[in-house]
Amino acid sequence: MSMVVAGCGFADREPRNGFPADEAAVIDSAVRAHMEAGLIPGAAVAIVDPQRGTFLRAYGLADTATGRPTTVDDHFRVGSVTKTFTATAVLRAADQGRLSLDDALEKFVPGVPNGGAITIRDLLGMRGGVYDYSTDPEFVEQLKPAKPAREWGRGEVLRVIAARPDLAKTPGQQGSYSNSEYYLLGLVLERVTGKPVRQVLGEIAGDHGLRETFYPEDRSLPAPAARGYTYAADVAVDVTERTYPDLYGAAGAMVSSVADLSSYASGLGRGGLLKESTFRARTEFTDISTPGGGTYRYGLGLAQDGRWLSHEGSVLGYTTKIGYLPERDVGVVVAVNQHTLPATQLMTNAPSIWSAIVDDLYPGTRAPAGLSTEPTPPVPTVAEMNSQLEEVFDPGVPAAQKSIRVVGDDEDPELVNRMASFQAQFSVQVNVDRVTVIRPNLLLATTSTTSSEGNMPMVVPLVASDGKWWLPTWWVCVAAGPEAGASAVCR
Known part of the structure; x- marks a missing residue:
């Protein structure tokens, strides 16, 4: 599978103009985690804060064919x-x-x-x-x-x-x-x-x-x-x-x-x-x-x-x-x-x-993200996540026996298998390439997915709840296609 390697080209190329080093590192970590999980070639960030200073930095590649790094002056x-x-x-x-x-x-x-x-x-x-x-x-x-x-x-x-x-x-x-x-x-x-x-x-x-x-x-x-x-x-x-x-x-x-x-x-x-x-x-x-x-x-x-x-x-x-x-x-x-x-x-x-x-x-200034605030659960290995997602997408495994549940599925315990049944029509198989915790309560599994429609990269999100990683309701409802209409959770 041909994918952009987002992890390269992260050298610091633009001045931070006095932005606090510890907070600049927080920004770097957030950007890199998202890029790696989502197969993003390049990104650029600008922050103007009268108290902290100015942060201008580019990441990754502006051109994957030539290997040219992104700059803050690049046009998007x-x-x-x-x-x-x-x-x-x-x-x-x-x-x-x-x-x-x-x-x-x-x-x-x-x-x-x-x-x-x-x-x-x-x-x-x-x-x-x-x-x-x-x-x-x-x-x-x-x-x-x-x-x-x-x-x-x-x-x-x-x-x-x-x-x-x-x-x-x-x-x-x-x-x-x-x-x-x-x-x-x-x-x-x-x-x-x-x-x-x-x-x-x-x-x-x-x-x-x-x-x-x-x-x-x-x-x-x-x-x-x-x-x-x-x-x-x-x-x-x-x-x-x-x-x-x-x-x-x-x-x-x-x-x-x-x-x-x-x-x-x-x-x-x-x-x-x-x-x-x-x-x-x-x-x-x-x-x-x-x-x-x-x-x-x-x-x-x-x-x-x-x-x-x-x-x-x-x-x-x-x-x-x-x-x-x-x-x-x-x-x-x-x-x-x-x-x-x-x-x-x-x-x-x-x-x-x-x-x-x-x-x-700037915590507390943005609209609520709807994510749990509990501590990060143990992070599964790529092999563990691969096995768990194989269960998720297998309609033959009873919902109660799957390692990963769906948030809010008390109203519809079969929701995960409604999704699995719909995806099975396309012979969907996922192979996990990377597991990335991009927020303390949000994990992304980057996969190479095969189906009757062809091959494609896909990212599966999981959120923290009760000390475990769960599939978000909205994502399962989208992935369930027309089957979501039969679920009280998705209405």
Whole structure:
């Protein structure tokens, strides 16, 4: 199985600028553990803390073909972090009287279902109810590592949105995360300013003092660039050029470096470029649903993670998360150059690294992680974990006899075998390559998995409970596929 070796290239290449050595070591440990468990080639981290100092460091490889190490100046695709720039541009246009947040979408972009009832404010807060084109079955081809036969442009996006009025929701009601809402806001900006959205968002970046943040003209990245990777079966494929500007538009096209984003996090979190009253409106957060079935605290182009103002982003090959803690004037940014779909396959990404760093350095400031706080149970060897997971995936072993249980399975003791039965349809077999404790109460088993669908790497998470390692409920419910519907635990 061809895998990126994430454990190499960890030499200290960037200055820490006085950041306490013991805390820098904590960051290093968290980043390396996530990279090794999740097969991440390279990562970059930036922290700006008035009390501790500035931490800038890159890890691993920017280019696995050449062996070039990652640097803090490397450009990464930042995905939905783009939405923060788009929202700022729209809110500033409102401050300037060029539009009203209560204007109807139809005024600027005709032909969208419910466009006469959807307001600009609705779109900013993900409450427009617009069908998310990036979840459409037609769009799946665009998310494969290989170049699709037909690439989407804005005409395709608008066509799919207009063609699915049956899947549009009532505007202004329960929010739902949707790339469509921000794609449309990019078209609104073009109509209001008379400029290409690339130029509009570039001006926002420039006004924030950013010099390495761009809305690209084409599918290439400015140098130096971290190459982006995604797994196709068991091979890490270079997908750096797979995401072109029109694919996500104002919802996710931008690129940046962690050095630039560390400055941007504080400017964004302080309400830069906006009137005070507008920023207050921006930071009125409500719950919106996410495609994975979870919830997200969202304002107007800005998310809330505990006491942090934040946003994360992902496209093929890349994930990013930025966050700002107002009470301490701290910004934390993480970017990595591997993202494979579905995201549950390899488990680790920039948001998970960001969360680990924040939990270590700023405990209690982030939203509860939902993990136990009890001591770390004994860590199994690779051979022990391999034997235990063989049991987990074998529907012939009674659930009561399996060494590993599922959290919350008192309501449904057979849940683990519902999952095993579903996976058995694909002849799934796992072989554990590595066991990594990435948090005191979270262990990741990195596996080489074979099935009738082919070979692939997969990471199995386990959480601490009652002195043992258990499978998390949410993971088993996902892995159980349609069988989860028969379980009271997964409803």
